[in-house]
Amino acid sequence: xxxxxxxxxxxxxxxxxxxxxxxxxxxxxxxxxxxxxxxxxxxxxxxxxxxxxxxxxxxxxxxxxxxxxxxxxxxxxxxxxxxxxxxxxxxxxxxxxxxxxxxxxxx
Amino acid sequence: xxxxxxxxxxxxxxxxxxxxxxxxxxxxxxxxxxxxxxxxxxxxxxxxxxxxxxxxxxxxxxxxxxxxxxxxxxxxxxxxxxxxxxxxxxxxxxxxxxxxxxxxxxxxxxxx
Numbered sequence: 001x002x003x004x005x006x007x008x009x010x011x012x013x014x015x016x017x018x019x020x021x022x023x024x025x026x027x028x029x030x031x032x033x034x035x036x037x038x039x040x041x042x043x044x045x046x047x048x049x050x051x052x053x054x055x056x057x058x059x060x061x062x063x064x065x066x067x068x069x070x071x072x073x074x075x076x077x078x079x080x081x082x083x084x085x086x087x088x089x090x091x092x093x094x095x096x097x098x099x100x101x102x103x104x105x106x107x
Numbered sequence: 108x109x110x111x112x113x114x115x116x117x118x119x120x121x122x123x124x125x126x127x128x129x130x131x132x133x134x135x136x137x138x139x140x141x142x143x144x145x146x147x148x149x150x151x152x153x154x155x156x157x158x159x160x161x162x163x164x165x166x167x168x169x170x171x172x173x174x175x176x177x178x179x180x181x182x183x184x185x186x187x188x189x190x191x192x193x194x195x196x197x198x199x200x201x202x203x204x205x206x207x208x209x210x211x212x213x214x215x216x217x218x219x
Contacts, residue, residue, distance in 0.1 A: 043210035
């Protein structure tokens with residue numbers, strides 16, 4: 001079993017749609033959790049950290065459920081510019097990446 | 108403030124050749140890591156370092172060596188390149204108590 005697993009993609013959605021990504025992790029001792037965004041052939045960039053209380057940044061909401069070892073990312077009112085691959089990342093001593101979920105937002 | 112700088116951006120090697128991928132950061136970050144990214148596999152950790160003089164293996168260390176003689180530099184050496192090492196390589200750094208890594212722009216390596 002992979003340490004971090006994400007929903008397989010790609011997700012193809014129209015502009016304005018709400019889309020949710022899910023992620024599970026296997027190491028219960030993991031300490032920190034993140035969502036990264038990666039544009040085609042570019043480096044990953046930190047989108048947001050994920051906290052147990054849930055956190056929101058504009059149209060983006062991240063949730064963490066430690067008991068279920070589950071992380072989610074919700075994107076509301078999708079924009080064309082949201083098209084990218086979204087990476088779920090778990091940190092213990094090292095950063096472990098999920099394989100990524102590709103999002104394509106269409107006009 | 109350049110962040111994390113990787114060189115070269117592109118490289119083609121012949122099987123059996125050796126080379127060093129350079130990584131430098133100017134943020135005085137203690138933690139540095141090397142990842143490779145292959146289609147459908149996500150980013151996999153090759154080697155990492157928690158400070159100058161300290162390195163450790165990640166998930167896929169075979170065929171690669173690293174050293175960390177200074178805080179700023181963390182080079183990755185391919186000892187004898189193989190086609191299986193064709194990949195995109197990313198270097199990243201962070202502060203020990205920081206959130207998330209800052210990545211370099213990557214090195215696209217092809218081994219023929």
